[in-house]
Amino acid sequence: xxxxxxxxxxxxxxxxxxxxxxxxxxxxxxxxxxxxxxxxxxxxxxxxxxxxxxxxxxxxxxxxxxxxxxxxxxxxxxxxxx
Numbered sequence: 001x002x003x004x005x006x007x008x009x010x011x012x013x014x015x016x017x018x019x020x021x022x023x024x025x026x027x028x029x030x031x032x033x034x035x036x037x038x039x040x041x042x043x044x045x046x047x048x049x050x051x052x053x054x055x056x057x058x059x060x061x062x063x064x065x066x067x068x069x070x071x072x073x074x075x076x077x078x079x080x081x082x
Contacts, residue, residue, distance in 0.1 A: 020055065027053040028071065038071050 027048070031038060036047045041064060048056040060067045 024055040024059060027056045031056065039068060041068075 028038060030051070031044060031047060031053060034047070034051070036044055038044050041060060045057060045060050047053075048060065059070075
């Protein structure tokens with residue numbers, strides 16, 4: 001299937017990204033439920049590694065500034081701009 005103006009399509013890459021974002025969100029919720037302060041980068045990174053929250057740890061390691069913006073957007077009911 002090809003993407004056109006009338007048929008934007010949905011590729012496997014898009015689905016993979018959505019799954020990854022969903023898993024990242026679940027990992028973040030688990031950290032919140034464990035009463036981890038998600039805005040404390042050091043505490044969150046340490047706990048993410050200890051708990052096996054690999055997506056959180058990798059996101060923080062590679063994009064610490066973006067990580068905080070995503071957290072704020074998700075948990076303050078703001079819209080995340082892609």
